[in-house]
Amino acid sequence: MTPFSYSRASDAADALRRATAGAKYLGGGTNLVDLMRETIERPAALVDVTGLSATIEERQGGGLLIGAATRNTAVAEHRAVRERYPVLARAILAGASAQIRNMATMGGNILQRTRCTYFYDDEGSQCNKRVPGEGCDAIEGFNRIHAILGASPACVATHPSDMCVALAALDATVHLRSAGGERVLPFTDLHRLPEGRPDIETVLEPGELIVAIELPPPLATRSTYRKVRDRASYAFALVSVAATLAVEEGRVKDVRLALGGVAHKPWRAFKAEDALRGQPATEQAFRAAAEAELAHAVPLHDNAFKIELTKRTIAAVLGELAGEAA
Amino acid sequence: MNIVEQATKVTKTAAQGLMKKAVELAPDSWIPGGNPDPLIRQQHGHVGKPVSRLDGPVKVRGAAPFAAEFATEGLVYASVAFSTVAKGRIATLDTATAEAAPGVVLVMTYRNAPRLKPMPAFMSAAKAAGGDSLPILQDERIHWNGQPVAVVLADTQEQADHAKSLIHVVYEAEAATTSFEADKARGTEPALFQGELMKVEIGDAETALAAAPHRVDATYRTPRHNHNAIEPHAATVSWNGDELRVHDASQAVVHTAWSLAQVFGLDEKQVHVTSPYVGGGFGSKTLWQHQVLAAAAAKLAGRPVRIALSREGVYRMVGGRSLTEQRVAIGAGDDGHFTAIVHTGVTAMTRHNAMPEPFIVATRSAYAADTFKLDVEVVHLDMLANTFMRAPGEAVGTFALECAIDELADRLGMDPIELRIRNEPDKDPTQGTPFSSRHIVEAYRTGAERFGWHNRAAPGTRREGEWLVGMGCATGTYPYYRMPGGAARITLTRDGRATVAVAAHEMGMGTATVHTQVAAERLGLELDQVTVVYGDSTLPGVVLAGGSQQTASMGAAVIAAQHALVGELLKLAGNDSPLAGLKPAEVGGLDGGLCKLDEPERRESYASILSRAGRDEVTAEAEAPMPLELQHWSMHSHGAMFCEVRVNAVTGETRVSRFLGSFDCGRILNPKTATSQFRGGIIMGLGLALMEETQFDERKGRVMNPSLAEYHLPVHLDVPAIDVIWTDIPDPHTPMGAHGIGEIGITGTGAAVANAVYNATGKRVRDLPLTLDKLL
Numbered sequence A: 001m002t003p004f005s006y007s008r009a010s011d012a013a014d015a016l017r018r019a020t021a022g023a024k025y026l027g028g029g030t031n032l033v034d035l036m037r038e039t040i041e042r043p044a045a046l047v048d049v050t051g052l053s054a055t056i057e058e059r060q061g062g063g064l065l066i067g068a069a070t071r072n073t074a075v076a077e078h079r080a081v082r083e084r085y086p087v088l089a090r091a092i093l094a095g096a097s098a099q100i101r102n103m104a105t106m107g108g109n110i111l112q113r114t115r116c117t118y119f120y121d122d123e124g125s126q127c128n129k130r131v132p133g134e135g136c137d138a139i140e141g142f143n144r145i146h147a148i149l150g151a152s153p154a155c156v157a158t159h160p161s162d163m164c165v166a167l168a169a170l171d172a173t174v175h176l177r178s179a180g181g182e183r184v185l186p187f188t189d190l191h192r193l194p195e196g197r198p199d200i201e202t203v204l205e206p207g208e209l210i211v212a213i214e215l216p217p218p219l220a221t222r223s224t225y226r227k228v229r230d231r232a233s234y235a236f237a238l239v240s241v242a243a244t245l246a247v248e249e250g251r252v253k254d255v256r257l258a259l260g261g262v263a264h265k266p267w268r269a270f271k272a273e274d275a276l277r278g279q280p281a282t283e284q285a286f287r288a289a290a291e292a293e294l295a296h297a298v299p300l301h302d303n304a305f306k307i308e309l310t311k312r313t314i315a316a317v318l319g320e321l322a323g324e325a326a
Numbered sequence B: 001m002n003i004v005e006q007a008t009k010v011t012k013t014a015a016q017g018l019m020k021k022a023v024e025l026a027p028d029s030w031i032p033g034g035n036p037d038p039l040i041r042q043q044h045g046h047v048g049k050p051v052s053r054l055d056g057p058v059k060v061r062g063a064a065p066f067a068a069e070f071a072t073e074g075l076v077y078a079s080v081a082f083s084t085v086a087k088g089r090i091a092t093l094d095t096a097t098a099e100a101a102p103g104v105v106l107v108m109t110y111r112n113a114p115r116l117k118p119m120p121a122f123m124s125a126a127k128a129a130g131g132d133s134l135p136i137l138q139d140e141r142i143h144w145n146g147q148p149v150a151v152v153l154a155d156t157q158e159q160a161d162h163a164k165s166l167i168h169v170v171y172e173a174e175a176a177t178t179s180f181e182a183d184k185a186r187g188t189e190p191a192l193f194q195g196e197l198m199k200v201e202i203g204d205a206e207t208a209l210a211a212a213p214h215r216v217d218a219t220y221r222t223p224r225h226n227h228n229a230i231e232p233h234a235a236t237v238s239w240n241g242d243e244l245r246v247h248d249a250s251q252a253v254v255h256t257a258w259s260l261a262q263v264f265g266l267d268e269k270q271v272h273v274t275s276p277y278v279g280g281g282f283g284s285k286t287l288w289q290h291q292v293l294a295a296a297a298a299k300l301a302g303r304p305v306r307i308a309l310s311r312e313g314v315y316r317m318v319g320g321r322s323l324t325e326q327r328v329a330i331g332a333g334d335d336g337h338f339t340a341i342v343h344t345g346v347t348a349m350t351r352h353n354a355m356p357e358p359f360i361v362a363t364r365s366a367y368a369a370d371t372f373k374l375d376v377e378v379v380h381l382d383m384l385a386n387t388f389m390r391a392p393g394e395a396v397g398t399f400a401l402e403c404a405i406d407e408l409a410d411r412l413g414m415d416p417i418e419l420r421i422r423n424e425p426d427k428d429p430t431q432g433t434p435f436s437s438r439h440i441v442e443a444y445r446t447g448a449e450r451f452g453w454h455n456r457a458a459p460g461t462r463r464e465g466e467w468l469v470g471m472g473c474a475t476g477t478y479p480y481y482r483m484p485g486g487a488a489r490i491t492l493t494r495d496g497r498a499t500v501a502v503a504a505h506e507m508g509m510g511t512a513t514v515h516t517q518v519a520a521e522r523l524g525l526e527l528d529q530v531t532v533v534y535g536d537s538t539l540p541g542v543v544l545a546g547g548s549q550q551t552a553s554m555g556a557a558v559i560a561a562q563h564a565l566v567g568e569l570l571k572l573a574g575n576d577s578p579l580a581g582l583k584p585a586e587v588g589g590l591d592g593g594l595c596k597l598d599e600p601e602r603r604e605s606y607a608s609i610l611s612r613a614g615r616d617e618v619t620a621e622a623e624a625p626m627p628l629e630l631q632h633w634s635m636h637s638h639g640a641m642f643c644e645v646r647v648n649a650v651t652g653e654t655r656v657s658r659f660l661g662s663f664d665c666g667r668i669l670n671p672k673t674a675t676s677q678f679r680g681g682i683i684m685g686l687g688l689a690l691m692e693e694t695q696f697d698e699r700k701g702r703v704m705n706p707s708l709a710e711y712h713l714p715v716h717l718d719v720p721a722i723d724v725i726w727t728d729i730p731d732p733h734t735p736m737g738a739h740g741i742g743e744i745g746i747t748g749t750g751a752a753v754a755n756a757v758y759n760a761t762g763k764r765v766r767d768l769p770l771t772l773d774k775l776l
């Protein structure tokens, strides 16, 4: 680990003031500190933002505003979240371990970095995400956990978060603050696809702070999250699906679908959603929607199985929600 | 190995062969274990009681000191830099920035390291403990990706780690041999394991196979595995003049002391290695380069050094289980009788170790067959030396063998248990020697009953919602070993307390507890009157905590020492004692004294004997006899392993829902510690079956998942309730009637899982780990 200075921000304005060049915000530290130990991150200063808003507020019209410093466990346990956004509670609880969730914050979870093992191997491997232009050892290497959608010749890494998949499916927005002021972004626009610059993972400006996440009123009362993984707990998703579904008279009135473990960002399945709206809520329609979403999936050496696995999981999750609705 | 060495080995093997025949033919009474240990008859004493671990309270309080916890004045901390190429040389090595970093005491590289001899590689000499025999920081050559190239010493661990990251190395890489397939294509070499050629040919197995009315012939693959003991390797070392003091995490203290002495050109007595507590070993806690680096750096700095490997450090510097590719072919008659067993294949090792993963060892004694062809071949790769890992050979060998049996049973339309019993041998099928104790059939019958085996349905027919449910079974087996070198010292004091000293090891298995029970029983004392001291190279014996042999080795050594002690006591007792005139063999310990074994009223207490002789204490030390019993009998433990799995029909995810191990391992000395050993082995077997895999990137020869986040081991949710039962039938030819039980749990488990998955899904997966992509 490279030496660094540490300070604690009292509020958002204070955090912005302290965030000089080379500084990083510190949430629970469960990802950042690991990366610092591996010398992948070498911030000169850490600005602790766990003292910022950690409240969950009701919004007019039935939404929720969740402070960026709220711990993952607190969100998953919150009554309104469990009742109105079960997909979010389930996604959080499917991730990491209880100890890590107790530390992890909303902001930190959103900005956690990929688990690509070549990215983690600072000393021994090439990675365009670490050193732009250096090359990517994963494309021809072990890539079982890598992307099948939206990858580029520069990077095939995936975003590892479970929670973010739910946020993508919920039409959440992120409240940001920087020296230049405040802005609100659709959550699905926050993370980038790798293209030629996989080192730039989000559209955040340098020093820009996540202050809150807003959930609009839920589309439907039924929503769920399903994670497929290599062991029963404490493993990242090979594939995951977050969905909410409204069915009326046997037809899909509306649907939100997002995928995890398949792309450089939490993947909102717009194509599948379009294919489904107005269709009968049947297994065939669910499968057809999944086929539509994955029509352009590109497999790597070790991860071709993910294409079929994703389709099956989408169909199973929608089938389960439709079954509950019936 | 060159031709001359090969020839020497062969001649040696021939001489050993003659000796072996003589031992086989000798009368039982000449052989250790020929006269049953009197403790076997004692049914109501300490042995067999579920005594809780005596070290439990200190561990729970955090008061048990581990290797990286010994405080020493002036201590400095070490951090190791690893090479990032598999072969070549260091072209430039820039340590200036690191040397200037805060807190740094020195940076040791090949340029300034003391001159050292290589470690004697494990199994190259009686007390050799080295993981490899390569030069350690002696030149600029690189032999594997991950080899230590520099050690930083600093005042704190953080400073050392930071300075290490500032070392800049440029390599001149050379073409390395890192591809298993490519090297295999260039040809393989026969494997020598413990001086023995890993080949057995009886009859013409290939012809018999071709002629068999029923057969299976398949290839099974198992990947590399890394060691992941909860305590990463560590040592705290210091020099006092020419004396080297090592607080180690070790399962071989005497071997380590001797081997370090060879490296530093010292007498064995100048090296003192202790290891009172070890957080798991599994074959990995022997001598690796880190202890040598720490001692060399301590010498260079003139200060004590602590080296505590990071988890990544363990993956880079401490070998694991090598990969295997095994062909198992079995021919059978219509009645299921085996006409041929072929078990051959290839594993990878290095030029600088002596450890070909011996995957055929279980097959040598598991089943009767008309013909056998067994063969392990090796390729040599430029990689970290592989090593022993819980049941080396058997853990992966039984996967292939026991899956093949299941496949054959399926083809024959026979129950796989009945097929196994049909081929139960009445003597060792390849050695011809009688079994000392073998009750696997009984273990199967009781296990099947308890597990509800009769509920097993046809493959792919049982479904609960999305889940396909199936059952499988397999035989686990592990040999009974006792290595030469066991010795013990017993000191008895006038107040009736005994101290038993053996250079043995407590790695969390319960060694100290169980041997307190055994010694108390043998001496006729209470548990709180006996102290077992261990984990110190200055104590008697050369006792490896490996090969599941420590219980036997200690058991035989304590028998010998007690025998000597009784002799001493009888001398002291003299003619006025009720024991006068008796021979040591007629006398045993009872109620704080000695008595005539078949006439317990003839007794005298230890206190009385010692008082009369005017002595405060008496000490006896003795060596265990050579383990000739291993050649006289075929000695093995067995387990009937039963598994129930649920495989998700949508995602292919496999979850083990029930497991039963039904064991035949001689007499169980302590049901509580034994259950933990069996369960632990089974859990490790579940990992082997479902998830463990070292990702070795052949392009660079580099391990890509050196972390517990990406190298998957079972977590709690992956482990169902594991039921464990045993026959408890003593082996009449072993100390206490017991067998070592540390390794058997992992054997057969992989196959039981794979066979259950087949029963659930109708899909046969022959490549471990059994991940969901293989079942979609």
Ligand SMILES: Cc1cc2nc3c(=O)[nH]c(=O)nc-3n(C[C@H](O)[C@H](O)[C@H](O)COP(=O)(O)OP(=O)(O)OC[C@H]3O[C@@H](n4cnc5c(N)ncnc54)[C@H](O)[C@@H]3O)c2cc1C
Residues within 6 Å of the ligand: A024, A025, A026, A027, A028, A029, A030, A031, A032, A033, A034, A049, A068, A069, A094, A095, A096, A097, A100, A103, A104, A105, A106, A107, A108, A109, A110, A111, A112, A160, A161, A162, A163, A208, A209, A210, A211, A234, A235, A236, A237, B709
């Ligand atoms: C072994 C292990 C297993 C795991 N398994 C899973 C899993 O299965 N599923 C899963 O989803 N996750 C998993 N995780 C990841 C875990 O969810 C993340 O580490 C955690 O959510 C990060 O939150 P944090 O608050 O600790 O972030 P930190 O580590 O503190 O920060 C992460 C990043 O966010 C930035 N940041 C933090 N707060 C803000 C803010 N307010 N504004 C701007 N930037 C900010 C930091 O600068 C840093 O770049 C696992 C982690 C570990 C160690």
